[in-house]
Amino acid sequence: MHLDLRTVSITPLRQTFDSIAERIGSDKPASRYQEATLDVQPDANFHYRPLWDPEHELYDVSRTAIKMQDWYAFKDPRQFYYGTYTLARARMQETAEGDFDFVETRSLATSYPTTAKDLALQVLLPLRHVEWGANMNNTSMCAYGYGAAITQACLFNAMDHLGMAQYLTRTGLLLDEPAALDAAKQTWLTDPKWQGLRRYVEDTFVLKDWFELFIAQNLVLNGLLYPLVYQHFDQALSVQAGPVVSMLTRFQSEWYAETSKWVNATLKIAAGESTDNQQLLSGWMKTYRDRAITALAPIAALALADKANAVMTELLEEFNTRALKFGLTP
């Protein structure tokens, strides 16, 4: 018997869904990210306005003063949709679990010098409440925002903050007793050093404009707090007592580096859309930047003692350079 093998090339009739092809052209296949993102949010056939807010549609572009021709312009450079997001976080979590295990099995926490431990707990533990605030705020951006391109990333961001609050909690439990968490809550509620930051966080809870909230939380507060705590304070602790705490906060510093890419890209797109947007964003950025600098000053002093002023000046400069890069006027 004679068998003849030949290759048959089958070209697909369609490369992707019609709605996606309308945006990217029908001649090339769409990425999973595009298929899971573009035009995913419903925008038609809502019969009634929500009872809790009859001024707006359920999904309404006018919930922010920022105007966009196309709300799906906010492409996430990390290309996170549910699948890639969970995979990326699972990888980071695996590393973090390994680090916690390492510290625990070698009893590094018990041999960690007491002064450094106390300082670490004083600075890190009240931040659980800041993380929870960031979770609330990003959930709010997701709820009131427009377009799945930005709202899905906000929700991922919200979950990240919840996760980081849990890592801070575990750091506390590893270095100290559960009572340390209660003490940190009291510090958050009553200690004058933390009231500025608490006011900042609680004031952002009531912001109605979700893009203003994005600036206040994701650009300004994270943009100053994370480098302060997870770079400068972390470095100071390592010099003083070795890298145990750096291992326990590794998730946060890696997360910040990754998420900044998304925040930068988002703001570059929003500011590049029109001068009106650029001015609005710059105005918000300046207002919250000045507030955040004041709110963080006592925390910096607590964490870095006499180096605090120099570090805060450096952070402010870095922040302004970063804002310039995506077209805001610092």
Next chain:
Amino acid sequence: MSNVFIIFQTNEDTRNIVEAILQDNDAATVNEQPAMVRIDSPGNLTIKRASIEDKMGRDFDLQELHVNLISLSGNINETDDEFSLSWKH
């Protein structure tokens, strides 16, 4: 001038790689075959890490190319940032 070529399996990863290569090499032509994609280029072909990272949205190590690589021709010059094929050596 002789051609150099590189052939990858067709999948989610290599689509970004191929796009990046075509963007960086004007003279390159793409030849889609069942389950594989072949890129020919007269004289030389450069694969840049930065362009791939841009398309993929994550950090990329050029060594990851080999996971999906089927075949190539040309003299290879590899650095951390670029992988290039030519007939120079």
